Amino acid sequence: MKLYFFECGILKSQKHYFTAGRGLLEPFDVPVPAFLIEHPRGYVLYDTGNALEVTIDKKKHWGAIVAAYDPVMTEDQWIVNQVKRVGVQPEDIKYVIMSHLHLDHAGGVGHFPKAKYVVQREELYYAYVPDSFMKGAYIRADFDKDVEWFILEGWRDNKFDLFGDGKIIIYFTPGHTPGHQSILVNLENTGPVFLSADSCYTIENIDEDVLPGLGWSPSLSLQSIKMMKHLRDEMGVKIITGHDPVAWKQYKKAPEYYD
Ligand SMILES: [Zn+2]
Secondary structure (H helix, E strand, O other): OEEEEEEEEEEEEEHHHOOOOOOOOOEEEEEEEEEEEEEOOEEEEEOOOOOOOHHHHHHHHHHHHHHOOEEEOOHHHOHHHHHHHOOOOHHHEEEEEOOOOOOOOOOOOOOOOOOEEEEEHHHHHHHHOOOHHHHHHOOHHHHOOOOEEEEEOHHHHOOEEOOOOOOEEEEEOOOOOOOOEEEEEEEOOOEEEEEEEOOOOOHHHHHOOOOOOOOOOHHHHHHHHHHHHHHHHHHOOEEEEOOOHHHHHOOOOOOOOEO
16 A cells, blocks of 8 residues: 655645634644545545635635635646646546545545545535534535535444455544544554544644634544544554644655555
């Protein structure tokens, strides 16, 4: 197996959106990650970054939220082009696992024609009818597509084993949104790697018990973070957080990979 890290541009933002109560008005540029896994049974994407439209007219596509999260992305950094650059065609992608459907994750939905899109039922529902404070983070044009959804049902499907071989396990990690999910990838040489996406933005959220700055349920967020802290400290799992500019710099990026 191979695990590739892609950077689908950055968001120019402020730190307090990521660490509640810390870094008010402090400029904070965060990566927009997406991941490709080469599994013997097929290619799997975890998240798809920003939509191509943000390279053309981001205010038109994202609206007023660009004042808080300003996307900077080139056409080369769009997920479809990054996948092609490592020699994989969009039609070769078998599953696209959606951590959640926020605008910096769902920008590639519909561009992998043979893929099943793995999403939590609650997330898909909430994306259409979000609370007012979350409305700006869901762009209906990104996810309202005629794709084959592969629906998971929250706690009932927690630790869903995608290929039944223990290599890619989908964890239900609600809090940031009602239907957030993360994945554990068991690599031969690197060992177990947990891709948290936005259930945990930065290492600071884990190490210092700082709440993520934006979230649907702070209480569930803390439970999810506690679970991954346990994975890390008791089971030696490497945690890759969702938008950590410091940690992100240390990782190998495509075309390099972890195996
Ligand atoms: Zn995000």
